[in-house]
Amino acid sequence: MYIVSTFEYSNYLEVAITAIQMKGIAKENILCVPVDKRSEDKKIFDTLHSADGLSLLDVPIILATVFCLLGSIYGFILKWGPVLWGLIGFFIGLSIGFMIKLITTKKYNNRQKYLEVAEVVMIIDCNDNQLDMLKDILWEHNALGVGKLSLG
Secondary structure: OEEEEEEEOOHHHHHHHHHHHHOOOOHHHEEEEEEOOOOOOOOOOOOOOOOOOOOOOHHHHHHHHHHHHHHHHHOOOOOOOHHHHHHHHHHHHHHHHHHHHHHHHHHHHHHHHHHOOOEEEEEEEOOHHHHHHHHHHHHHOOOOEEEEEOOO
């Protein structure tokens, strides 16, 4: 029987390994593997098959609508008319919105890079009667997830 758990790389992981060894699990039955994080930057535009949850079009469309409306309203007073000023307002609002969204998205991506912590996968070979005790130890030491794997 195997227990698989994930941890953030921290002191809790070391304390959990020590606590497991003190309960009678041999050092040879504990395997810890660090997992590398993705180092490439996120894409600005989403594709059909991958999306990161950040929308790039919400602020530009809102500002384009507002500026288009204002351009149409004040276009009755101005020389070129409401249709042309509505289109000019639309494109001005769209470009201002894109600049705002690109700046805030870049700040969000930079902040996320600093918050990323490496994860470690721990695999423990144990008997069936040690299962509950090991799960309790792992949960007490802030495991991100715990699962069991029985082969055979």
